[in-house]
Amino acid sequence: MLGAKVLLVERDDIPGGQLVKQTHKFFGSEKQYAGDRAIHIAQMLLDNVESNPNIEVWTNSTVLGIYEDGVVTVEHDEKHTKIMPKRVIISTGAAEKFLGFPGNDLPGIYGAGAVQTLMNMNGVKPAERVLMVGAGNIGLIVSYQLKQAGVEVAAVIEGMPTIGGYLVHASKIRRAGIPVLTRHTILEAYGDNKVEGAKIAEIDEKWQPIPGTERDIPCDTICLAVGLSPLTELAWQAGCKMAYIRELSGHVPIVNDDLETTVDGIYCAGDVCGIEEASAAMVEGRLAGINAALSLGYITSEAEELRKNAMDELDELRSGEMGNHIRNGLEKLSGYRT
Amino acid sequence: MLISDGVPTIEDIIKITPSDERFAQGPVAIVECFQEIPCNPCVKACKRGAIAMPNDINDIPVIDPELCNGCSLCVSLCPGLAIFIVDKTYSKEMALVKLPYEYVPVPEASQYVTVLNRAGEVLGDYEVVKVMSGGKVNMTYTISLTVPQELVMEVRDIKVKE
Numbered sequence: 001m002l003g004a005k006v007l008l009v010e011r012d013d014i015p016g017g018q019l020v021k022q023t024h025k026f027f028g029s030e031k032q033y034a035g036d037r038a039i040h041i042a043q044m045l046l047d048n049v050e051s052n053p054n055i056e057v058w059t060n061s062t063v064l065g066i067y068e069d070g071v072v073t074v075e076h077d078e079k080h081t082k083i084m085p086k087r088v089i090i091s092t093g094a095a096e097k098f099l100g101f102p103g104n105d106l107p108g109i110y111g112a113g114a115v116q117t118l119m120n121m122n123g124v125k126p127a128e129r130v131l132m133v134g135a136g137n138i139g140l141i142v143s144y145q146l147k148q149a150g151v152e153v154a155a156v157i158e159g160m161p162t163i164g165g166y167l168v169h170a171s172k173i174r175r176a177g178i179p180v181l182t183r184h185t186i187l188e189a190y191g192d193n194k195v196e197g198a199k200i201a202e203i204d205e206k207w208q209p210i211p212g213t214e215r216d217i218p219c220d221t222i223c224l225a226v227g228l229s230p231l232t233e234l235a236w237q238a239g240c241k242m243a244y245i246r247e248l249s250g251h252v253p254i255v256n257d258d259l260e261t262t263v264d265g266i267y268c269a270g271d272v273c274g275i276e277e278a279s280a281a282m283v284e285g286r287l288a289g290i291n292a293a294l295s296l297g298y299i300t301s302e303a304e305e306l307r308k309n310a311m312d313e314l315d316e317l318r319s320g321e322m323g324n325h326i327r328n329g330l331e332k333l334s335g336y337r338t
Numbered sequence: 339m340l341i342s343d344g345v346p347t348i349e350d351i352i353k354i355t356p357s358d359e360r361f362a363q364g365p366v367a368i369v370e371c372f373q374e375i376p377c378n379p380c381v382k383a384c385k386r387g388a389i390a391m392p393n394d395i396n397d398i399p400v401i402d403p404e405l406c407n408g409c410s411l412c413v414s415l416c417p418g419l420a421i422f423i424v425d426k427t428y429s430k431e432m433a434l435v436k437l438p439y440e441y442v443p444v445p446e447a448s449q450y451v452t453v454l455n456r457a458g459e460v461l462g463d464y465e466v467v468k469v470m471s472g473g474k475v476n477m478t479y480t481i482s483l484t485v486p487q488e489l490v491m492e493v494r495d496i497k498v499k500e
Contacts (some may be wrong), residue, residue, distance in 0.1 A: 171344045
């Protein structure tokens with residue numbers, strides 16, 4: 001938008017990250033397309049990318065390394081390719097966490113993201129009856145989408161005493177008849193070569209199962225939605241200084257207000273900087289892009305204003321009660337800056 | 339309790355229930371949004387300015403029942419599917435409730451559907467009187483159904499037989 005030439009490298013066969021499989025409407029304000037379904041936001045962004053002559057897109061291509069001399073290596077068209085960008089923005093997103101319990105290697109145990117891909121990208125009904133583990137926004141939303149796809153959700157269980165996701169999402173699935181059981185854990189998955197059910201139990205303050213509360217949940221699929229970790233391999237490999245910030249869900253690159261890492265010219269945006277809502281990730285992407293362009297001298301009359309708007313939007317999204325942990329995390333992160 | 343099982347308590351509901359006088363005047367929106375989340379499409383949705391967030395987008399929406407005329411525009415525009423319309427003036431015995439719906443199959447007018455309360459419990463079978471499509475972009479249906487007066491503040495979802 002500010003005039004810089006951009007090469008967008010995407011490992012998947014279409015860009016768009018998680019947006020392309022999220023069928024629910026976004027929260028936030030109209031500046032982050034609130035009220036629009038993520039699949040429509042993704043299409044709009046993809047159309048913008050496609051119609052912009054300054055942007056080249058490589059799909060099915062993986063960035064392999066970022067080196068001291070600025071060379072970035074990419075596997076593209078089945079070839080090892082070297083490029084020399086003036087600026088790099090890492091927006092690799094996050095990976096789903098796994099959970100340890102007996103039987104967790106049985107076929108039929110999925111990350112919630114995989115189930116969402118099967119349903120909403122590939123048009124495959126992924127299960128008949130699901131136990132969802134985790135009542136954050138992903139667990140709640142994917143449960144809703146499973147219900148929409150005609151899959152029965154036996155229950156959503158959550159170890160914490162309170163629901164972590166938005167309560168409107170919880171109310172939506174609860175009134176559709178899906179129980180949300182906080183202070184519950186999965187004891188084991190069982191089945192003969194595939195998931196046939198799970199044993200769950202209520203837990204006490206020390207996260208220990210309370211005897212006598214064990215319950216059998218017959219199901220053919222167990223879906224794990226127990227959190228995300230920033231996908232930071234490239235940032236580590238590129239030599240960016242990292243910090244462990246619990247509130248940001250793990251090790252994250254130390255960035256300044258411009259989202260630039262400790263390595264000159266390398267920026268980070270989105271979940272790689274800390275797990276947050278998608279609306280904030282989109283604004284961070286915009287902000288990193290503006291800052292990278294500004295640093296290259298693409299200074300237009302509107303650039304400063306766009307930059308300020310993006311920073312104001314982030315402040316607004318993070319200003320409420322649900323933004324507490326992000327604000328605390330960013331505060332800690334700022335302490336690591338030199 | 340809402341925070342531990344997703345079901346608003348009676349106290350939560352009392353807080354957002356309009357007065358009997360307001361109910362007697364006709365349809366009104368019931369905004370069942372109890373948590374401060376960064377979200378404000380309902381404010382923009384209301385052409386009459388009946389929904390406000392005084393500070394910023396993290397506020398819990400505040401509805402002015404005097405400005406609200408129950409038009410139902412906000413029902414399909416709330417991303418959280420948390421707004422319902424209640425009309426207690428429909429008839430002496432029956433009241434009208436409008437709710438957002440995003441499942442298949444979509445019911446048709448005059449069809450009987452199973453109605454559910456906030457905890458997903460079945461309250462009986464009642465008649466759909468109107469089905470409004472949200473269109474290709476919005477995609478959320480607004481379903482109007484008639485239920486006994488005493489159930490209208492309970493019914494919040496439907497189950498449609500295949």
